[in-house]
Amino acid sequence: MIRSITGRCKQYGLVVIFTVISCIRLSAQTDMDAIMMSKNNFCTGLMYNHSAWSNYWEGTLKRNNDNLGTVSANMYAVMGNYGVSDKLNLLFGLPYVTTKASAGTLHGMKGLQDLSLWAKWMPVETKLGKGLFSVYGLGGISFPVSNYTPDFLPMSIGLHSTNLSLRAMLDYQVKNFFVTVSGTYVYRSNITIDRDSYYTTESHLTNEVFMPNMVNYQLRTGWRSGRMIAEAILNQSNTQGGFDITRNNMPFPSNRMNATTAGINIKYDIHAVDGLSLIGGGSVTLAGRNVGQASSINGGVFYILDFSKKEKSAKKSTSSEKYN
Amino acid sequence: MKKVILASITITAIITTQLACNKAVPNVTDDLPALAPAKTDINAGTWQPVLLTGPTEFAVAAPAAVNTPGYAAELNEIKALQKNISGEQRARIAYWGAGSVLRWNEIMRDLVAKYNLPPYQNADGTYPAPSAANPFAYPLFPFANPPYSARAYAYISAAQYDALVAAWYYKKLYNRAAPYKNDAGVAAVLPQTDLPSYPSEAAVVAGVTAEMMKLLFPGEIANIQQKLEEHELAAITAGTATRSDIEAGEALGRLVAQKFTARARTDKAGAAGGTAADWTALETNTVGRGEIPWISQEVPKRPPMLPLFGKVTPFLFDANTTATLRPGPPPLTGSEQMKKETAEIKDLVDHPTRERIRIVQFWADGVATSTPPGHWNAIAIQDFLGKNFSEVRWARNLALLNMSQMDAAIVCWDTKFTYFNPRPSQLDPSIKTLTGLPNFPSYISGHSTFSGAAAEILGYIVPEKANAYQAMAQEASVSRMYGGIHYRSDCEVGLVTGKKVGAYAVARAKADGADQ
Numbered sequence: 001m002i003r004s005i006t007g008r009c010k011q012y013g014l015v016v017i018f019t020v021i022s023c024i025r026l027s028a029q030t031d032m033d034a035i036m037m038s039k040n041n042f043c044t045g046l047m048y049n050h051s052a053w054s055n056y057w058e059g060t061l062k063r064n065n066d067n068l069g070t071v072s073a074n075m076y077a078v079m080g081n082y083g084v085s086d087k088l089n090l091l092f093g094l095p096y097v098t099t100k101a102s103a104g105t106l107h108g109m110k111g112l113q114d115l116s117l118w119a120k121w122m123p124v125e126t127k128l129g130k131g132l133f134s135v136y137g138l139g140g141i142s143f144p145v146s147n148y149t150p151d152f153l154p155m156s157i158g159l160h161s162t163n164l165s166l167r168a169m170l171d172y173q174v175k176n177f178f179v180t181v182s183g184t185y186v187y188r189s190n191i192t193i194d195r196d197s198y199y200t201t202e203s204h205l206t207n208e209v210f211m212p213n214m215v216n217y218q219l220r221t222g223w224r225s226g227r228m229i230a231e232a233i234l235n236q237s238n239t240q241g242g243f244d245i246t247r248n249n250m251p252f253p254s255n256r257m258n259a260t261t262a263g264i265n266i267k268y269d270i271h272a273v274d275g276l277s278l279i280g281g282g283s284v285t286l287a288g289r290n291v292g293q294a295s296s297i298n299g300g301v302f303y304i305l306d307f308s309k310k311e312k313s314a315k316k317s318t319s320s321e322k323y324n
Numbered sequence: 325m326k327k328v329i330l331a332s333i334t335i336t337a338i339i340t341t342q343l344a345c346n347k348a349v350p351n352v353t354d355d356l357p358a359l360a361p362a363k364t365d366i367n368a369g370t371w372q373p374v375l376l377t378g379p380t381e382f383a384v385a386a387p388a389a390v391n392t393p394g395y396a397a398e399l400n401e402i403k404a405l406q407k408n409i410s411g412e413q414r415a416r417i418a419y420w421g422a423g424s425v426l427r428w429n430e431i432m433r434d435l436v437a438k439y440n441l442p443p444y445q446n447a448d449g450t451y452p453a454p455s456a457a458n459p460f461a462y463p464l465f466p467f468a469n470p471p472y473s474a475r476a477y478a479y480i481s482a483a484q485y486d487a488l489v490a491a492w493y494y495k496k497l498y499n500r501a502a503p504y505k506n507d508a509g510v511a512a513v514l515p516q517t518d519l520p521s522y523p524s525e526a527a528v529v530a531g532v533t534a535e536m537m538k539l540l541f542p543g544e545i546a547n548i549q550q551k552l553e554e555h556e557l558a559a560i561t562a563g564t565a566t567r568s569d570i571e572a573g574e575a576l577g578r579l580v581a582q583k584f585t586a587r588a589r590t591d592k593a594g595a596a597g598g599t600a601a602d603w604t605a606l607e608t609n610t611v612g613r614g615e616i617p618w619i620s621q622e623v624p625k626r627p628p629m630l631p632l633f634g635k636v637t638p639f640l641f642d643a644n645t646t647a648t649l650r651p652g653p654p655p656l657t658g659s660e661q662m663k664k665e666t667a668e669i670k671d672l673v674d675h676p677t678r679e680r681i682r683i684v685q686f687w688a689d690g691v692a693t694s695t696p697p698g699h700w701n702a703i704a705i706q707d708f709l710g711k712n713f714s715e716v717r718w719a720r721n722l723a724l725l726n727m728s729q730m731d732a733a734i735v736c737w738d739t740k741f742t743y744f745n746p747r748p749s750q751l752d753p754s755i756k757t758l759t760g761l762p763n764f765p766s767y768i769s770g771h772s773t774f775s776g777a778a779a780e781i782l783g784y785i786v787p788e789k790a791n792a793y794q795a796m797a798q799e800a801s802v803s804r805m806y807g808g809i810h811y812r813s814d815c816e817v818g819l820v821t822g823k824k825v826g827a828y829a830v831a832r833a834k835a836d837g838a839d840q
Contacts, residue, residue, distance in 0.1 A: 067623055104623070106756065107673060107676070108756070147678050152681075193685070194685035195686050195693075197433075199692045203433060203437050203694070205351035248441055248442060250691060250760075
């Protein structure tokens with residue numbers, strides 16, 4: 001009989017840098033990983049992410065820009081994950097983002113970005129061959145919580161669309177080695193901007209901007225134990241439509257933004273304090289289109305609050321077969 | 325619990341699908357009603373043209389009588405087209421039926437936005453100049469920056485107006501009624517009018533515009549020709565013009581355009597880019613006056629945008645008047661006043677509010693936009709739409725607006741390159757801008773000059789909105805302070821100067837015969 005996975009604080013590890021040239025879209029890692037919080041446990045914490053790029057893709061042309069120099073973004077996020085049951089988790093993430101260009105005259109931007117909420121469900125967890133196989137379904141929504149402007153790229157802190165995401169995820173673990181794959185479809189609402197016309201590949205006499213939807217694929221693999229997770233992550237994000245930045249033009253929210261990123265991620269539970277864990281990671285952008293070639297590092301601290309009636313020892317339970 | 329989740333996922337999927345189907349974004353002018361002028365302005369042939377010596381400068385031959393076999397054949401062409409009219413053809417008739425001047429203005433603004441991109445630098449740090457002789461090579465010709473565009477809008481609008489004045493003269497003279505009035509077998513797909521159809525006003529506007537484009541957007545000739553043919557076919561299929569109405573109209577339009585093109589070739593705009601010697605002289609002369617000169621803050625340093633545009637021949641006054649409209653100098657770069665004004669901008673950009681950012685963005689009209697004159701065209705058009713103007717009045721009103729915009733650009737650029745004053749972010753490099761930093765001197769603000777002129781002439785044309793236009797001009801002006809790219813003096817003096825230019829347009833409007 002397979003016991004459901006119990007309370008390890010999720011890997012909030014690698015915050016997906018969805019660069020929009022510099023804009024960061026937060027994707028709480030727990031919505032990308034194959035780990036569940038156990039019932040009545042609440043894991044919460046703070047994340048910091050720094051990303052920067054000097055080169056970007058103007059359409060498919062890679063270039064630099066001496067009037068931007070290095071464009072960097074800092075993200076500070078509060079995140080959490082609550083175990084409604086061992087098979088159903090609810091998650092949230094809320095980032096505050098600042099941007100800056102090292103050269104030129106453009107002003108940086110800052111503000112609260114988008115609140116994301118996810119429901120994560122694990123309908124299947126079963127032994128398969130020598131390992132443990134699990135299936136996840138996730139639904140998420142994110143929406144801007146401040147009136148930041150998306151129309152000042154690459155300095156804008158986000159794209160200001162409301163996104164609905166559906167994700168399927170499979171995980172297979174043999175001993176301490178695991179592989180997780182996921183695919184996500186992201187519906188993005190149209191946005192409005194502060195001007196009454198704009199040009200994409202033609203003029204639009206309106207303040208509303210059509211935002212193409214997106215798909216995302218991710219592969220994660222590495223080593224899991226009760227105390228530690230170390231993994232490598234390959235991520236591909238594609239915009240289903242949109243247009244290329246024209247020569248020497250500025251980026252625009254409805255550009256075709258694609259990115260291939262690779263990263264590593266480590267989570268470590270502190271022995272001394274029960275329920276406390278540290279995470280850290282980094283990523284680089286291998287290929288892209290209409291995005292900055294961002295590199296990023298991140299770190300965070302998380303703590304599990306146990307609201308269950310169980311013995312306190314449940315917090316650091318290692319009963320999960322995934323961890324042992 | 326599983327059921328709840330399954331239900332949630334299903335609902336989410338349904339909502340997603342529903343929303344996805346409704347994401348198409350229409351333009352505000354996609355579904356306009358057909359133009360139905362309140363008056364035909366049948367005497368517009370007597371209105372004062374801009375460049376033509378009179379409405380008969382270009383002869384239009386008398387049309388065949390409506391009882392001739394030739395005319396009957398033309399009616400048969402219309403009947404045949406109407407017999408097999410497709411949904412697409414109806415959509416095109418509806419599109420063009422909203423107004424010829426309106427639609428060609430939108431096409432112009434589309435082209436300006438498309439071509440309004442600064443060229444990327446050469447490997448050696450110099451910048452390539454677009455070449456009219458080879459418009460398809462990078463950088464594409466033209467770089468439709470604000471002065472270039474202001475001039476392009478003015479030439480096209482003024483040429484449309486003159487051509488329509490001539491057309492109206494011949495309409496009244498020959499008095500050939502619309503096809504549907506001569507034959508009950510021809511349907512009037514668009515609203516009927518008593519305006520004579522020879523020569524066709526649709527073809528006049530299409531012809532004059534297409535011909536002007538050869539000079540202004542030479543890389544777009546093929547696309548424009550296609551639109552012209554589509555427009556003319558729509559007019560015939562709608563039953564509003566016969567083949568000979570169209571041919572006479574297009575020919576007249578092209579002849580009038582050629583006169584404007586000849587003027588444009590000698591109006592000194594071609595030399596407005598200046599030479600390396602000119603650029604250096606601007607700097608050394610300013611230093612010679614003891615002032616800090618403007619320096620490009622782009623990397624690599626880009627030559628200033630069209631420094632000799634102030635010498636271009638204006639439409640509303642003669643070239644000698646330009647200097648008399650030039651305001652006095654800005655505060656000296658070393659003065660307390662300039663320190664105070666720089667500090668004001670520094671404080672604004674260090675404490676941006678969302679509302680100020682909205683204002684900056686709304687009026688930014690920077691790269692890849694139709695520029696401030698294009699924005700004022702869009703504003704004007706929204707208000708003209710409810711007025712049921714005839715095509716010739718549409719053209720007259722936009723010609724007045726756009727001549728004011730071109731002349732505002734001339735006076736503004738003359739002022740900018742007389743004083744060659746540095747931007748706030750040059751005097752204080754800690755000033756970061758909330759919009760793109762224009763690559764030319766600060767004093768006076770182009771947006772303010774354009775907007776001051778536009779508000780003045782539009783307030784005359786649509787008097788009930790005069791105060792609203794002044795408020796918009798004020799907002800456009802101050803947006804440049806909020807954006808961190810202009811001092812208060814630039815904006816305030818720019819507005820006043822623009823207003824003076826606009827007054828010339830108002831004086832012309834009062835005297836051109838259209839309002840008598």
